Amino acid sequence: MQASVSPAISAKDVACRRGDRLLFRKLSFDLGAGEALHITGANGTGKTTLMRALAGLTTPFAGEVLRSGEIGLLDERPALDPDLPLGRALAFWEKVDGCTNPVGALHVMGLEPLLEVPVRYLSTGQRKRAGLAALLNRGVPIWLLDEPLSGLDVAAIAQVTALIQLHVSGGGIALIASHQPLEIVGLRTLAVESFIPRTQEEPA
């Protein structure tokens, strides 16, 4: 499941902006195989912005992000066609990822009864589970999870937490941006709040 090279992701003095406003600066961390990081912060502090910069979708305003290993991102948009039945919408990503045996992930996420349901009729929690199934099927070493627990019921929260634990124990890396507490062994915490500039004039 894991890449042959040991996965790692690190941020060095990263700063991100939204519009003209500096959200945070001098944010650094270093994660290697088997490590998990809980990114906390109130709404609007820039957790999602940070996640997108870490994923390489945007370039940080300052600093750099170093990645070795493939990145999987789960955010509030599962990238599934709303008009297609869930099974066919997921099948597109299975084909793109060259996943030949998606049944396990579908079973684990309890999606089997939903395969014929068009994606637009699914609830937030069901969509989140579908996104997780697509992530599991990729088998990438670095997981960036943006609010993975929002919209999930108690049973699903326990299950997703267990999955993250399993991924990390297997030598993967997980970065989780979430308001909710996470029960994962060896979880480190990074509060975005502690990197907010005191004044807007402060250099990044």
Next chain:
Amino acid sequence: MIAALLKRDLAKFFPFAGGGAALPVVFFVAVAMLYPFAVGPDANMLARTGGGVVWIAALLAAILPLEKLVAQDIELGVFDQLKLRGVTEEVMMAVRLLAHWLSFGPPLIIAAFPSAALLAIDGPTLHLLLVGLAVGTPGLAAIGLMIAALTASLRAGAALSGLLLVPLALPILIFGAGALARQDPASLGFVAAISLGLVAIAPFAAGAAIRAAREV
């Protein structure tokens, strides 16, 4: 990977796979059908002006799917997920360009036959019309894709894209329809050249637009 992308894009935009893409063809024939009712059934006049009407119908038909061409997949996060899988925006846009053209170009060329009958267009003119549409529609698709990508993050993007396409499509229209009026196949060479240039630029311009849309 590319095959899977093209298959999804075609399913989204091709008429026979559901969705709203059957509209351009129906629209195209409907315009040709309504034109004689609007201007009268004089066969000479129809034959003289009919080709131009077909070209305008082709231009307008190319605008119809622009709204959902790029904006929807940005919103769904599909381009982001593909990017994480190592697909460049240029490849995504090249595939999308091909799918967009396939969804209206060939159907419009097929629809040109019944339209020619309805508009009393003669054989040689139909020949020029078909060749013109074949080399001109890829250019229209390329303009459409670039505009769709550039306006994707704007709230009034859909309304704007139609307006923007019209002036940019003028060169193709002038040479394409002009070939019919003068019975001059040479100007179709210009149409082909303009088309080729646009098709070459479009994936890069549209790809850059998608990347820029992320940095908000």
